[in-house]
Amino acid sequence: MPFPDLDGHESFDRSFDFSGFPSLQEVTFVSTVGWTGGGLPWIPMALSTLRPTTSPHLSAIRLNFASPSTALPIKALIKDTGRDLRQAAGEVARIESEFEGVVNVTVLRDSMFEAALCALNVRIRFSGRVWPHVDSPSFVPCRSFSTTGIEIRSVVTHPIYPPPHDWSFCGIELFGHPHC
Amino acid sequence: MNAQFQYHHPNGDIPLMCSEISKPKYPTSTKTKTVAMPTIPHDIVDEILGHLRVATDSDISEFLPVSTLLLFRTHILSPLHACALVSKSWTQLCRRHLFHTVIFASRDMDKWSKTFPVPEESPAHRVRDLRVWIGESPVPEEFFEYTPWFRNVEKVSLLGYGWVQPYRRCLFWRLPQSTTSLTIDTNVITLVQVWDVLMQLPNLDDLSLSGSLAPADMEVLPGVGKTMRGNFGGRLLLRGGYACENIINILLGVQSGLHFTEVQVDCTRDCLPSVVRLAEACDKTLMKLSHTVVSHCKSHPSG
Numbered sequence: 001m002p003f004p005d006l007d008g009h010e011s012f013d014r015s016f017d018f019s020g021f022p023s024l025q026e027v028t029f030v031s032t033v034g035w036t037g038g039g040l041p042w043i044p045m046a047l048s049t050l051r052p053t054t055s056p057h058l059s060a061i062r063l064n065f066a067s068p069s070t071a072l073p074i075k076a077l078i079k080d081t082g083r084d085l086r087q088a089a090g091e092v093a094r095i096e097s098e099f100e101g102v103v104n105v106t107v108l109r110d111s112m113f114e115a116a117l118c119a120l121n122v123r124i125r126f127s128g129r130v131w132p133h134v135d136s137p138s139f140v141p142c143r144s145f146s147t148t149g150i151e152i153r154s155v156v157t158h159p160i161y162p163p164p165h166d167w168s169f170c171g172i173e174l175f176g177h178p179h180c
Numbered sequence: 181m182n183a184q185f186q187y188h189h190p191n192g193d194i195p196l197m198c199s200e201i202s203k204p205k206y207p208t209s210t211k212t213k214t215v216a217m218p219t220i221p222h223d224i225v226d227e228i229l230g231h232l233r234v235a236t237d238s239d240i241s242e243f244l245p246v247s248t249l250l251l252f253r254t255h256i257l258s259p260l261h262a263c264a265l266v267s268k269s270w271t272q273l274c275r276r277h278l279f280h281t282v283i284f285a286s287r288d289m290d291k292w293s294k295t296f297p298v299p300e301e302s303p304a305h306r307v308r309d310l311r312v313w314i315g316e317s318p319v320p321e322e323f324f325e326y327t328p329w330f331r332n333v334e335k336v337s338l339l340g341y342g343w344v345q346p347y348r349r350c351l352f353w354r355l356p357q358s359t360t361s362l363t364i365d366t367n368v369i370t371l372v373q374v375w376d377v378l379m380q381l382p383n384l385d386d387l388s389l390s391g392s393l394a395p396a397d398m399e400v401l402p403g404v405g406k407t408m409r410g411n412f413g414g415r416l417l418l419r420g421g422y423a424c425e426n427i428i429n430i431l432l433g434v435q436s437g438l439h440f441t442e443v444q445v446d447c448t449r450d451c452l453p454s455v456v457r458l459a460e461a462c463d464k465t466l467m468k469l470s471h472t473v474v475s476h477c478k479s480h481p482s483g
Contacts, residue, residue, distance in 0.1 A: 016456055016471075020463045023441075028470035030446075040473075042452055057467075 015042035019054040028062040039080050040065070044087035052099055061095065063088070064108040077116045089122045226273050232260050233277040279306040285313040289323045304329040310356070314368055315340020324354045331356060337363040338377075341391065354380075361386035361414070364422070370394050371426055378430065384410030392421030413439035413465065416458075423447035428454040432461055439465045446472040 018024055027050070029043050043063070050058060065085070092105050117123075264274035284292070296302030304326075310333045312319050318340060333356040355362075359381050364374065371393050378384065387410075412434060418427060423445050431438060440462045445455045452473075459469055 014453070014456060016459055016469070020460070021466055021469075023465055023467050024469070026468040026470075028468075028472075030470070030472035032473070062470075 015045035016049070018046060018049040019051065021055065023057060024055050025057050026060040026062070027058070028064075030062075030064040030066075032066050040084040040088070044084055044091050047088060047091035047095065050091075050095055058099065058103050060104045060106070061092075062106045062108070063092070064110075065113045066108070066110045074112070074115055074119060077112065078119055081116070082120055085117060086120060086122055089117070222269070222273065225270070226276070229260065229263060229270075229273055229277050232258075232263065233280055275303055276306055279303040281309040281311065282307045283311040283313065284319045284323060286317040286319060289320055289326070299326065299329045302329065305332050307333055309333070309335045309337075311337040311339060313340045314338050314366055316342030318368075327354050327356055331358060333358055335359070335361040335363070335386075337365070338369070339363075339365050341367050357382060360384060360411075361388075363388040365390045367392045367421075368394050374422075374427065375430055378410065379408055382409040384412060385414030386416070387412070388415070388417040389422035389427060390417065390419035393424075393426075408434045409436070410434070411439065412437075413441065415442040415444070416440045417444045419446045423451055423455075425451060425454045428458050432457060438462045441465050442468040442470075444468075444470040444472075446474050449473050 018027070027046070029046070031040050031043070047061070050061075052058075065081075092107070095103055096105055260274055260278055264271050264278060292302070296304075307330045310327075310330055312323065336355055336359045355377060357380070360383050362377065362381060362384055364377070365388070369377075374389070374393070378387075408430075412431070416431075416438075424447070428451075438458075438461045443459060443462065443466060445451075445458070447455055455471060459466060
């Protein structure tokens with residue numbers, strides 16, 4: 001299935017097809033949304049090929065859709081990646097269901113990314129902390145998360161940035177349901 | 181450490197770890213009686229010294245840039261160095277760990293040659309992890325004439341950034357054949373040089389390429405991958421300018437096939453088709469795939 005990029009070209013007609021990887025145990029996708037210039041279509045495509053019959057050893061999926069450090073309007077983010085994020089969330093839900101909990105799906109939290117999902121009314125269970133963009137205007141929308149049913153399952157250390165000394169300014173409960 | 185293996189200094193409460201060093205005797209009653217104090221077996225001392233090395237290496241390697249690391253190595257006496265001065269038997273044990281990881285920069289080749297004028301008698305055979313600085317103030321090219329002496333090396337790293345001319349091709353290509361893991365993190369070598377390095381390592385399993393490729397006049401790869409003999413059955417990491425179609429094509433050209441169990445590629449979105457092909461080339465063995473899209477930053481129209 002081809003996907004158009006920003007310039008209108010159909011640059012992707014394929015992605016990882018994991019149905020032919022019998023030894024696969026872990027899959028990690030990291031992408032800074034807004035950097036890719038035209039969405040993340042290959043990620044839900046790849047996730048859609050993960051099935052219990054063809055990936056019997058799969059135990060972990062890690063997704064990190066961090067937002068860029070520079071401020072990016074939520075509307076632009078949704079326009080570019082909204083469809084892919086919806087599809088990715090759908091595939092995550094399917095994988096969790098089909099693999100019956102054997103696969104640990106980790107979606108690293110990110111305030112802007114979550115704000116985009118919130119605006120899309122997409123529900124996904126996150127693991128880890130919100131990495132607040134305190135300088136970003138997108139930090140404000142993330143305060144409406146209490147209605148999304150997001151659940152924090154565990155804490156994942158961000159691969160690049162060290163955690164701040166004081167989480168209180170983030171305004172989000174670290175363990176438990178966000179109430180900000 | 182178990183208390184029974186600690187001796188107490190007669191003049192204080194300083195515990196000493198001993199193997200063949202002084203064995204103090206303690207009077208246990210009014211009658212003078214010599215107590216046979218236990219001696220720590222060499223293999224346990226060796227194990228402890230090994231942990232010292234690992235701790236030192238990981239402590240400093242993880243967090244310091246290589247240039248600082250070199251400074252650290254040159255000017256700071258590590259605990260392992262101190263242990264090497266305890267006794268002759270400890271010196272022998274320590275040498276194995278002291279020379280496990282060796283870093284060569286601009287002046288180190290000179291020091292090494294002066295310290296060990298007879299190559300056969302040097303501790304080069306003890307080196308398992310050889311790191312070579314090829315950035316600014318690099319190791320002299322003559323160094324690569326000596327690398328065959330490091331015959332038991334398992335891991336080779338070519339490191340360093342800077343505005344320096346790429347190495348001349350003819351002197352660069354003598355790396356130890358025993359190498360199973362190669363790390364290149366630099367911006368001073370060219371695509372052809374990377375290819376040439378890969379060509380000469382028949383036992384290569386792990387490959388880590390990061391940094392950027394230096395521009396060169398001639399970037400034609402003769403017979404890409406055709407004669408590569410590496411196993412390519414370990415971990416592959418491609419980052420920066422090395423996560424490109426050219427490098428992936430080199431790997432895809434390996435006749436015996438790729439058997440990587442772990443692939444981590446950080447690339448721009450444009451390289452995705454190549455990364456897919458790379459993953460598919462190891463489809464039967466691949467256990468871990470990590471794909472990161474890095475900043476191919478387009479300014480957003482509405483941003």
